Amino acid sequence: MLDGARRRLRRLRRRARALERRRSRDARHWLAETSNLTHVSVLLFVPLLIGFVTLLSNELQVLSFLLFPPLASGTYTLFADPEGRYANPWTFVGGMSLGAFCGWVAIELTALLTGPSASAGVATPGGLWEVHAWAAALAIFLAGALTWVLDLELPSAFSTALLVLLTDPGRFVSVAGITVSTSVVYVATVALSASVVAGVFAVWRHEFYERRARYLYSTTQADDHVLVPMRGETGDATAMFGARVAAAHDAGKVVLLDVVDDDAIAAAERRLLEEGETAAVEDADSVAETAEDVRERAERSAADEAAAELERCAARIETRVGVPCEVVVAVESDITVTSLLDAARDTNCDLVVTPLxxxxxxxxTRFLRDLFRSDIDAIAFDSKTERTDWKRVMVPVRAAGQLAHAMVDYGQRLAGKVGTVSVCTCIGDERSRRTAESMLANLTETSDARCETRVSRASLDEFIERNESHYDLVVFGAHDYGSRFAVSQAFEWADETETDAAVVHTR
Incomplete structure (x- = not known):
């Protein structure tokens, strides 16, 4: 009874861990989309920064609440579009500060032109504050002209230029023993608060956003230990392909896996029996071996032959690519996905590259379908030429995400610093072009390779057919490895291309 309870408890724990891993993987894939990442950053950093400035305002008693509307909108602009036109910390600080300064200048000029007793604004009997029309017009004119000339154009600059007009220039406060106008205090606090926000944004963009591939896209830092099952006639070409992928990382290595099946053992056994009969004729005193002895020797002989062939292939890879190679030989009737995953764990491999x-x-094949449903990154390589180097890579994508980033990453590894990766997508109408271009830009901006982006109105089949001859390799993605249709569609595209093709699966 206790044993049964323990088994049920262990099963529940395994299911809970599997569910936790799946949710963590789904969350990482969701964050891999740049739009989701920026929205999460907005929800996290904008409230925290505004709350911090508010706390600072309550402590210092010199920050006006009029500061917060332009600061909040400007902070949103920074984090919502980190690569946009206004996502420049210097422009953010300079634009907001210059706008407030222009408003203060408008106050002083209005007072100068309309008389010493007048100002940019006056309090009405009802307690409302009326702003002088000429002061507002002058503040906007100065803000627009100066931000344009100084290349500090920022939407929030016009807000600070107007809001400073609501301060009372005739009211003075003491700051660090110095008596200054509230309008001047507003200008200074705008510059100070904008600097705090810009500093946080600069650190976030440099340390996280621009390096998000390191934290969110698992293939960019992993997948440097590649396991290659030597299956079929294209095993050597697939091994070279896997070596090129692994060589992009300093810690890369390739493990070549071969299986000694029953046919190979039977051939070795027949050869040993023939040799044994010849030896028996020559030596009448020799003792006949049992069937078990012959079988054991045949397994060793077949394994030695397979290992020797793998060693020759490994030597070629190490010479041409410069990546370390290991060889593994297993004695089985046929390699299964389960045994392949066991070999990957034993050899510390996190990527499987197999012939298509x-x-x-x-x-x-059933082997590939099961592999693409497993919990390991995999690439099925379809070698149609004798090419061993791929410098022009086409990566057609449907949408941003973990899989698309993995496809671009593998293309970058193969192309290297001298090659070109062309990331492409197809749209149905021109209204989708800007969205598609933005999506491709988000995919390629984390890449160190020379990337180009292409948006076509043609269907994907037509686009590939017209352009594949210009590339060495086309990288496809199995967008939903739980769906046989999606996986089969990716393989169908790979089958229709005349150049080398690769189908990518990420866990």
Whole structure:
């Protein structure tokens, strides 16, 4: 009874851990989309920064609440579009400060032109504050002209230029023993608060946003230990492909895996029996081996032959690519996904690169379908040429996300610093072009390779057919490895191309 309870408890724990891993993976994939990341950053940093400035205002008793509307909108502009036109810390601080300064100048000029007793604003009997029309017009004119000339254009600058007019220039406060007008205090606090926000934004963008591939996209820092099962006639080409992927990282290595099946053992056994019969004729005193002895020797002989062949392939890879290679030989009837994953864990590999194999009807084999549903990153490589180097890579994508970033990352690894990665997408109408261009820009801005982006009105099939001849490799993505249709569609596209193709799966 206790044993049964323990087993049920262990099963519940395994399910809970699996559910936690799945939720963590889903959350990481969701954050991998740049739009989701920026929205989360807005929800996190804008309230915290405004709250901090408010706390500072309550403590110092010199910050006007009129500061917060332009500061909040400007902070949103920074974090919502970190690569946009206004996402420059110097422009943010300079624009807001210059706008407030222009408003203060408008106050002083209005008082000078309309008389010493007049100012930019007056209090009405009802307690409301009326702003002089000429002061407002002058503040906006100065803000627009100076921010344009000094290249500090910022929407929030016009807000600070107007809001400073609501301060009372005739009221003075003491700051650090110095008596100054509240209008001057407003200008100074705008500059100070904007500097705090800009500093936080600059650190966030440099340390996290521009390096988000390191934290959110698992393939950019992982997938440097590559396991290559030597299956089919294109095993050597696939091994070279996997080596190119691994060589992009300093810690990269390739593990070549081969299986000694029953056919290989039977061939070795026949050879040993023939050799044994010849030896028996020559030596009448020799003792006949048992069937078990012959079988054991045949397994060792077949394994030695397979290991020797793998060693020769590993030597070629190390010579041409310069990445360390290991060889593993297993004695099994056939390699399964379960045994492959066990080998990956034993050799500390986090990426499987396997030849793209199909059944007679053209669909991917059961082995590939199971591999693409497993919890390991995988690439199915379809070698159609004798190419061993891929410098021009096409990456057609549908949408941003973890898979799209992985496809671009693999393309970058293969192209290197001298190659080109072309990230493409297809749209149905021109209204989708700006969104598509923005999506492609988000995908490529984290890449160190030479990238180009292309948006086409043609269907994906037509686009690939017209352009594949200009590339060495086309990288496809299995967008939903839980759906057989999606996986089969990616393999179908790979089958229709005449150049080398790769189908990518990420966990």
């Amino acid at each position: 194999e199909r059944d007679p009807d053209g669909t991917p």
